Amino acid sequence: MPSIRKNPSNLKSTAPIRRRLSAVERESQLVAGAIRFFSRNGVDAQLRDLARELGITHTLMYHYFPTKQALLERVYEDIFEGGWRSEWDTLLDDKRIELPEKLTRFYVSYAQAILVSDWVRVFVYSGLSGRFITERYFSMLRVKLFSRIHRETQRYLGCRTRKPPTEREMERILGLHGSVFYMGMRRWIYGLDSNLEVTENVEADQKIPTSLPTAEIDPIHIEDKVIAYVASLQFRDLALEGRGRNGSKEKKDNYSSSLISISAGTGKYALKDLRNKKRHSENHTVAHT
Numbered sequence: 282m283p284s285i286r287k288n289p290s291n292l293k294s295t296a297p298i299r300r301r302l303s304a305v306e307r308e309s310q311l312v313a314g315a316i317r318f319f320s321r322n323g324v325d326a327q328l329r330d331l332a333r334e335l336g337i338t339h340t341l342m343y344h345y346f347p348t349k350q351a352l353l354e355r356v357y358e359d360i361f362e363g364g365w366r367s368e369w370d371t372l373l374d375d376k377r378i379e380l381p382e383k384l385t386r387f388y389v390s391y392a393q394a395i396l397v398s399d400w401v402r403v404f405v406y407s408g409l410s411g412r413f414i415t416e417r418y419f420s421m422l423r424v425k426l427f428s429r430i431h432r433e434t435q436r437y438l439g440c441r442t443r444k445p446p447t448e449r450e451m452e453r454i455l456g457l458h459g460s461v462f463y464m465g466m467r468r469w470i471y472g473l474d475s476n477l478e479v480t481e482n483v484e485a486d487q488k489i490p491t492s493l494p495t496a497e498i499d500p501i502h503i504e505d506k507v508i509a510y511v512a513s514l515q516f517r518d519l520a521l522e523g524r525g526r527n528g529s530k531e532k533k534d535n536y537s538s539s540l541i542s543i544s545a546g547t548g549k550y551a552l553k554d555l556r557n558k559k560r561h562s563e564n565h566t567v568a569h570t
Contacts, residue, residue: 320402373429380437384507389500396465396496457510
């Protein structure tokens with residue numbers, strides 16, 4: 282019986298050779314795995330279970346992240362704080378762009394960045410447990426986003442005040458922001474929307490996510506929410522007139538006849554300029570004093 286040669290020298294292994302990860306790459310891989318793990322199990326889940334799921338020892342996990350808080354800090358820095366884009370600062374500060382277009386362009390880009398399963402679910406889980414991520418993120422938004430929306434809203438209305446937003450003004454801003462985030466809640470928490478898809482970006486050789494997936498959003502949904510916000514600014518003035526503040530019937534009729542419309546097929550807003558309306562109101566008041 283002929284002998285069987287083991288491991289003949291003329292045969293080469295077809296198994297792919299895995300590149301050894303550097304310490305930085307290994308740490309990034311652990312963070313990416315932790316994000317997916319916390320998204321499914323909540324931020325109260327144990328690191329021992331995370332290590333088991335990632336196929337590494339508990340000791341190796343603690344070598345990179347000695348405490349769960351340290352790991353949560355890194356998760357926050359990577360996908361929440363680090364997810365804020367510098368081009369959003371530029372867009373929000375650009376005085377050449379009117380408020381409706383500015384908010385629409387911002388929230389379309391913002392929604393594409395955050396309305397993915399891992400981002401939404403980790404954020405919600407954090408809000409239910411300790412609120413470490415949610416409190417820090419909203420603190421950042423108050424500076425980077427909400428204050429800018431308030432400033433641009435006042436500029437759009439022709440107001441020069443530098444006062445912080447009133448409680449009611451802040452409620453409108455949070456209503457706009459929350460309506461966008463709720464799209465992600467419906468899809469990834471309630472499972473109601475099937476038309477919110479994602480595209481995942483990975484590094485081919487190691488299957489390491491290079492970033493969170495990108496959500497595919499129909500801009501018309503964002504446009505509708507911005508229209509509602511801008512309309513609320515107009516209805517605010519109507520409500521003041523309806524309560525009898527400087528309340529002549531003629532002025533109320535002028536306000537009521539100012540409607541919001543959208544140019545068909547362009548996606549651009551043809552909103553009546555509230556600043557012109559405010560100047561007309563002031564001139565009318567002066568003429569009758």
